[in-house]
């Protein structure tokens with residue numbers, strides 16, 4: 001029997017990974033992308049010798065990409081190589097303390113004990129705890145659909161449920177870290193992992209501490225040609241496998257016949273398909289591409305994740321105090337999250353993230369210069385005056401950098417560009433500019449994310465950062481795996 005023909009709407013990293021997996025399994029796959037390029041949030045800017053990744057900068061779990069590359073031909077792997085990074089992040093505190101989070105556990109424990117006066121066993125025990133949480137949850141919360149009975153009937157799930165009392169589901173992340181770590185600097189470091197999926201550590205459940213495991217126990221990596229090379233490589237393999245890409249092709253409608261998909265429409269042109277997979281923000285599937293809001297009853301009110309203001313600065317100087325990933329902490333983290341979540345304004349003293357890939361990849365900036373990606377977390381778009389807020393953010397950021405690095409950073413800005421939540425929305429289709437779809441601030445968030453398939457419409461599937469298992473490259477890649485496996489196994 002000939003394999004079904006599949007249409008994928010959107011070419012974000014999960015759309016590309018799904019296309020690759022299904023073309024590898026012999027399906028005929030067509031991708032429709034509204035932009036004139038693939039990759040969605042994983043885009044880049046090149047200007048006068050500077051190169052900037054505009055979206056993700058942190059790369060963990062590279063084995064998920066290796067797995068996809070292995071589906072390509074033998075030379076695919078030479079396109080994509082990556083380095084393991086020694087210092088996963090350099091933290092700057094207001095009192096002048098600088099702490100390096102080394103990827104080597106012994107070095108990290110020594111650094112923590114020296115800089116925070118915490119006893120070694122406290123941090124070792126914490127690292128073991130987050131590893132335990134990861135092992136107890138990853139099989140069901142990350143690698144499987146939470147919306148299939150078979151997941152709950154497995155022995156792995158049964159074992160995971162027995163561990164629930166130890167997974168800090170009923171405490172906030174801040175409470176969990178306060179109890180287990182005690183030291184304010186360490187609590188700040190480990191609370192920050194909530195921002196990796198756009199959540200607030202003062203309300204999000206402690207189980208999210210698991211995110212730190214991926215970075216501190218498993219490692220941080222950097223693609224040798226930058227983050228953008230991840231999508232370039234997947235795109236290349238897809239082309240070789242015969243996936244058809246239609247760029248500048250905004251899908252306007254998913255076409256149904258008796259609650260079963262039969263294709264898509266771009267304006268009034270119909271493209272038939274047996275299966276449609278959406279890789280776009282789930283909000284727009286229901287508000288724009290489907291006639292009836294079939295699922296949007298209780299779920300539409302789930303809080304969106306945070307967004308960001310990002311400056312891309314070409315800096316005509318090298319700053320040895322900075323590393324690849326740097327965090328300049330606010331003095332009062334609780335106040336910062338309160339300002340983001342409740343006032344939707346720019347914080348008075350924001351935590352600043354600076355990513356400089358030219359530290360490891362010299363070709364990303366001209367000689368003696370650096371490519372700075374400078375980001376603060378902000379609320380998703382609620383109609384704020386972003387022009388004004390960006391101006392205010394720029395002032396706050398420059399003041400803080402000048403103070404911590406004892407410099408006049410503005411005088412070294414050689415090139416400047418920026419993105420605010422409205423631009424994130426217009427460039428990548430993220431509703432309200434939320435980086436990770438819905439937030440994980442609620443205890444049941446994992447179960448409230450949209451499933452990877454539709455219960456009401458046959459042959460309609462969903463992948464990407466706004467559906468199960470969640471936002472960020474590793475989870476988006478897992479969504480692709482769940483969807484592809486589901487389609488392939490249904491065919492058998």
Ligand SMILES: Cc1cc2nc3c(=O)[nH]c(=O)nc-3n(C[C@H](O)[C@H](O)[C@H](O)COP(=O)(O)OP(=O)(O)OC[C@H]3O[C@@H](n4cnc5c(N)ncnc54)[C@H](O)[C@@H]3O)c2cc1C
Nearest residue numbers: 010012013014034040041056057058251429464465472473
């Ligand atoms: C500034 C920023 C920083 C981030 N930092 C990190 C990080 O450090 N590490 C990490 O792991 N993750 C990070 N993320 C999150 C990560 O980028 C996303 O979770 C991931 O890239 C989402 O991929 P996706 O497959 O959901 O598709 P998306 O990237 O959301 O792409 C969706 C695609 O669908 C297209 N589209 C939308 N509507 C239509 C339509 N109607 N028809 C056709 N095409 C359509 C869009 O143009 C887009 O190309 C960051 C995100 C941002 C924005």
